[in-house]
Amino acid sequence: MGDEVQTLEYGSWPSPIDAALAARHDGHAEFAGFVGEEAWWTEPRPTEGGRRALVRRRTDGTEETVLPAPWDVRSRVVEYGGHPWTGTMTAGGPLVVFVNFADQRLYRYEPGSEPRPLTPVSPVGGGLRWVDARLRPGRDEVWCVLEEFTGDGPTDVRRVLAAVPLDGSAAEDRDAVRELTGPRHRFVTGPRLSPDGARVAWLAWDHPRMPWDGTELLVAEVTGDGTFGEPRTVAGGPEESVAQADWAADGTLLYTSDRSGWWNLYARDPDGRDRALCPREEEFGGPLWKIGWRWFAPLDNGLVAVVHGRGTTCLGVLDPVTGEVVDAAGPWTEFAPSLAVHGTRILGIGASPRSAYEVVELDARTGHARVIGAAHDDPVDPSYYPEPQIRTFAGPDGREIHAHVYPPHHPGHVAPDDELPPYVIWAHGGPTSRAPLVLDLAIAYFTSRGIGVAEVNYGGSTGHGREYRNRLREQWGVVDVEDCAAVALALAGEGTADRGRLAIRGGSAGGWTAAASLAATDVYACGTILYPILDLTGWGSGETHDFESQYLESLVGPLAEVPGRYAERSPAGHADRITVPFLLLQGLDDVICPPAQCERFLAEMEGRRVPHAYLTFAGEGHGFRRADTMVRALESELSLYALVFGLNPPGIPTLELTK
Template identity: 55%
Template sequence: MSKRPLRHGSWPSPIGAGAVARHDGMPNWPTAVGEEVWWTEPRPAEKGRVTLRRARLDLPGLPAETVLPAPWNVRSRVHEYGGRPYALVRGAAPDAGPIVVFSEFSDQRLYRCEPGPLRDAAPAGSGGAPTVRPLTPEPEIRAGVRYVEPIVPPGRDEVWCVRETHLGPNPTDVERDIVAVPLDGSGADRPEAIRRVAAGQRFLACPRVSPSGDRLSWIGWDHPDMPWDSTRLYVCDLSADGRAGEVRTVAGGPGEAVVQAEWGADGTLYCVTDPDGWWNPHQIGFAADGGAERAPVNLARREEEFGGPLWQLGSSWLRPLRDGRIAVVHGRATTALGVLSPDSGAIADVTTPHTEWFGRLTSGGAADSWVIGVAAAATLPAEIVAVSTVTGEWRSLTRPRDGDLPDEPFADFLPRPKARTFRGEGGREVHANVYLPHHPTVTGPEGVAPPFVIFVHGGPTSRAPMVHDLEIAYFTSRGIGVAEVNYGGSTGHGRAYRERLRENWGVVDVADSVAVARSLTDEGTADPARTAIRGGSAGGWTTAAALTFTDVFACGTIQYPILDLAGWRTGETHDFESQYLESLVGPWPRERARYEERSPVNHAERITAPFVLLQGLEDEICPPVQCERFLERIAGRVPHAYLTFEGEQHGFRQEATIVAALHAELSLYAQVFGFETDAPALELRR
């Protein structure tokens, strides 16, 4: 069937902003106890809260159940980005069902809930809301004591986790430690019942206790390093009463970043680290007498990544199995789930239609016979997937979601992404994911290149995967192309590629985004007069910098950005990233001139392209004060709009906010590129 020509941007699409918002986010943090698998799930329509869901591996026909009703919000604020916010504890009786311990977003306390078992005949939810009671005390500062990455040490009636305590008014008035929280609730009224287990570094992650209960491992680092720069893996012996002994460093150090460590069933310690420039799996053995550790051994020396950046604590790219093998997530432009044999280094990848596996592995079922993770593809939304290590079969635990299959009604309108490598300045490689406009019955006018939007991911130490994304489809189904740039500094391509951004933030990321835009226009894929740029957080920084220091883009969408490097470095952000710019820009205050020269806020007079600026008013990472300072210097010169959102932190989670932001962005492009749209008109003011 021939397609009818229609002006790019005006194509009719069933993918509305509401559909994007309702399916924003992905199921996350799978955890298993026996046959039960639990995970977190976002609810944009319920003020952006996060709930807990669960299903059973041995009852595939049983629908998934929501455990916690509103207003419970399962989300940690440690480092502001949070991480794995809950743990499961086996019930006292075999048929009692697991106990869940979770971090509640509103006050950041730990709570205990016993919903009972998930049964085929009588689902636990049929008896009403489960009882929830606190395990930690109410802090003096609201949400000032936070917990993340809880674990359950063998043989102990405690949950151990990373605790972050805010001590004063400044963002850097913080201390962190690993603590033991009693499961009986005694710590809720008696803070002294919560016991410190380990401390010593500014940042701590990945606390793990060996199966025999006699050793504790964790990852630590200090300012000015970030967890992808330099970290150390520590181990200490534990006494019978859970007291920590002498601490030893077993991996990591300057120029090496350990991002995960897990104990095998036999007491072997496995970790993901990059002494050779790639995050590969390593094995750390112990002497037969329990003495000195053997040096880490690389189990799969490959120029691909088996790990990623620790933006959220609890990430898991490696999972030792009971039979001695190791489940691993690995790849570069795309990632796969494989099973690694430590003896040979061979990896057998599982066969599923998913092209992206996230660092969220766990295992469950009888004899640890299932590997469970979060996976997606260009035509499959992110879902909780269980793969049998015995038969190789796989199943989704999250589809259907209450009978709603968001991918089916839009299947014909989803773009077909392609991973491409462009040439940037000096001939360097620049990786990007390109999504051409796509519609089943409409095409653009003959000989007319479509408008394009360059998407810049946040981080900047991160990457843009090629997955089902209705936000991208919202544009491509209307005739607007999208290119996601994995600029120099992105993860997925080794340390050398990641460190291209060292002291070059605002230079390399901007140049690489420009290189992709120009390459697309030079080859006739994109219209050079109708190219936009957009991004949030660090991507908002690159967007603002590109609009300030280049003339390539006709307009831009700037979301919760960094705009003033000097302000951000001197107190206008949280502790975790308060010295991030030491590596991205240079030592402060020695390089103060560089900070000021690169900041869009100091060169607002150079911006001539219209833009929309979107900001959450509760953002502790990129606070509104930076936007306000920037707009004071823009006033009266450039058409723009500034939209702020109550109740939103860093990134947008509420349905109404996501809808408003998408409508504003599409309206901007319609006005600048000259097409009609069904989005409400956005008023641009000078």
């Protein structure tokens, strides 16, 4: 190609970032922890059936995958799972307990031998599931969350804290599992034991609240025989979200609460008084989508490792005496809610717009941070990566809308001066979540071909305080749709995007926003809808899993009181309003947004002569994990834009649209 820049129309630039490359780099390391001096974590394996592998980094720096395929270290508790493993170093080497995805049993693993099951398989409903385990010092047990199905329905379930013996005596005997709490609350997190072993803390909440609406922080005494006394609530409530709790080395209880409007860190002194350790208008916590996520971790010396920020996150060390936070130096602009500590060593998982998530170790003594695992390695020349802009747009009533704009970018190509680029608005899932500012090769797949992307952190997104998050209360399908449209039209109005070539895409709750946007606005020429919610009434009355089964009570309103609102906002009931082409992508094993949602929607579209495609994927659940699935999904999405926008991307199979 040489150094000469060539002029080609948007959407037709040749790119080395193909769908297979993007698929191979989808997902990232999670759930880092220490086993003795060693760092361990889980990693995705898209080309191995989408499993999660357990990875070990020895003290000499060598890295190895611990368990071969098909072992898949992933929990299904609340379907989104959580921390799926725990371990300790013994005289004979590592002892690790993990959850295997296929049967959801806990297994004991010691290198050199096959994993041995510790829990039984249940014939009832969704079975027995486990998450957020901790080995109990001084007892041959692992303490964790037990999710137990009591019938075949998705909400026939109970959750308690439980102790599983490490000797395997419960492998075929459910009665050998010792329950530590009764099913007083619908949802619980794993137990955190105080340093002296005398007290235990955990979080709990109940329908219809989600954990970011209101949780309770419970504390109980631990008796000599390892049973719990009567728990008492020490923080939290219906309108206060406690996102995490843990004990400092001196026995002080630390927790994150949003009582100030922001998730800040608090210490509860022995006399029952609470102290804000670092009161700021930024987040030291987040939405608890996965049980066991950690935004802070106390060090033995009294300092606290923290993941914090506003709209983005840093890894830092907080001095609870002075309230000062010193952040790790390095290229990372985003840290996942995964922290572990050992001595003065801190493990985090960080990324940036130029690097994917990697395991980072921070030395709290020296402040030195380095990558020790899942190291980012540029699979192509980084000059092909997009160059994002952090933007704030004005929405209806002048409200702020946060977004990341990724203009088309190619080192060797530009478009004709008189052409404006097509843009795709990306609506994130959740909806109580946000789009992080990190390298995503799925975005680069489009921008390197000349298609712009704008990720919208619409009202309801996290990272900007409780007030911003609460904008979506009873307004889902309104505020999210308005905010995405406002960003799209602003980009067109300022001459950044082509008004006639705007698209919207999203998965899960973002799929809802995409479909609702096509039904409620005339902003977009087409849309890509992945594993969506399309019929609120069906989804809110038994069609989804227990965790989110009453989510719509706050997002839309009480179904019993405003059934008309559910019907009015649902794209499935308003097929006549959708007039532009769309692509619908669905996993057939999805229990969160089941295929029935898509099927009812398509039945309504029948005979309307709107061009569309519906692609289903056997073996895929909520969110795609297999490389071949992701390749087909990305190529089909690009083909939709090519057909609708008149683009000519080289080497992409043509998507067949039906009417």
